[in-house]
Amino acid sequence: MNYKDQLKRDIQLKNTPKRIISLVPSQTELLVDLGLEASIVGVTKFCVHPKHMRLSKAVVGGTKQIHIEKIKALYPDIILCNKEENTKEMISELEHIVPVHISDIYNLEDCFELISMYGEIFNITRTTSTLVANIKLQREAFQVQLQNKDRLKVAYFIWKNPWMVAASNNFIDVMIKEAGFVNVFEDETRYPEIDLNNSKLKDADFIFLSSEPFPFKEDHIIEFQKEFPEKTIKIVDGELFSWYGSRLLLSYSYFQTLHDKT
Structure with missing residues (x-):
């Protein structure tokens, strides 16, 4: 059976993995949310949802470094990767073991496409179609709530030392817009390093401090409040701004809470 991944690479599979x-x-x-937990034999140390996965499945490394021999010993039928999270060198090495499917996510359509691809590969198209439909329903309901609301401006911090923010051309920026906000760094790309005296910060109504990848905490709010006493500083759930897949089912209700508190 021949499939394509999101880099348009051919994936040859003899049977359903x-x-x-x-x-x-x-x-x-x-x-897991698609009902495939029993088929998962290996995960990374960062696969924290569901919490029991790292206890019940073999941990084969991280997203950048892996234990090749451990992977080989699991006799996988397929390995699932991502263009941004996994390295080219890693993927090249894995391709000598079994077929590797690579995702490439920049927007919601990419998310829906990936879910649908998994439906085809794992023969669960009805389940994946239902998931995509439910996410779209959540999105549409939230968009109705956003009607006639002002689009407030935000700066979304992802790292400290150096300070880094989410700009454009990444999934976080898409989700900032989905949440009903304007990214003050949207004219820059990817994840630029900035100084706290950056003029764009003056335009922000809110400063969002993401819970990941840097684990911003309440004490960081105090630090920012000293620099920007007139701004509203919030710790936000980074997973709901950056994780694609089934977690999107939770994103829109969370975005509503951000507006309810404004």
């Missing part, structure tokens, strides 16, 4: 290794946390969660 029954032994899966996932090297992307959000994709691991997606597989």
Whole structure:
């Protein structure tokens, strides 16, 4: 059977994969929510949802470094990767073992496409179609709530030392817009390093401090409040702004809470 991944690479599979290794946390969660937990044989140390996965499945490394021999010993039928989270060198090495499917996510359509691809590969198209439909319903209901609301401006911090923010051309920026906000760094790309005297911060109504990848905490709010006493500083759930897959079912109700508190 011939399939394509999101890089348009050909993936040749003899049968429906029954032994899966996932090297992307959000994709691991997606597989579980699609009813494929029993087929997962290996995950990364960062696959924290569901919490029991790292105890019940073999941990084969992280998203950048893996234990090849451990992977080989699991006899996988397929390995699931992501262009941004996993390295080219890693993927090249894995391709000598079994077929590797690579996701490439920049927007919601990419998310829906990936879910549908998994439906075809794992022969669960009805389940994946239902998931996509439910996410779209959540999205549409939230968009109705956003009608006639002002689009407030935000700066979304993802790292400290150096300070880094989410700009454009990434999934976080898409979700900032989905949440009904304007990214003050949208004219820059990817994840630029900035100084706290950056003029764009003056335009922000809110400063969002993401819970991941840097674990911003309440004491960081105090630090920012000293620099920007007139701004509203919030710790936000980074997973609901950056994880694609089934976690999108939770994103829109969370975005509503951010507006309810404004």
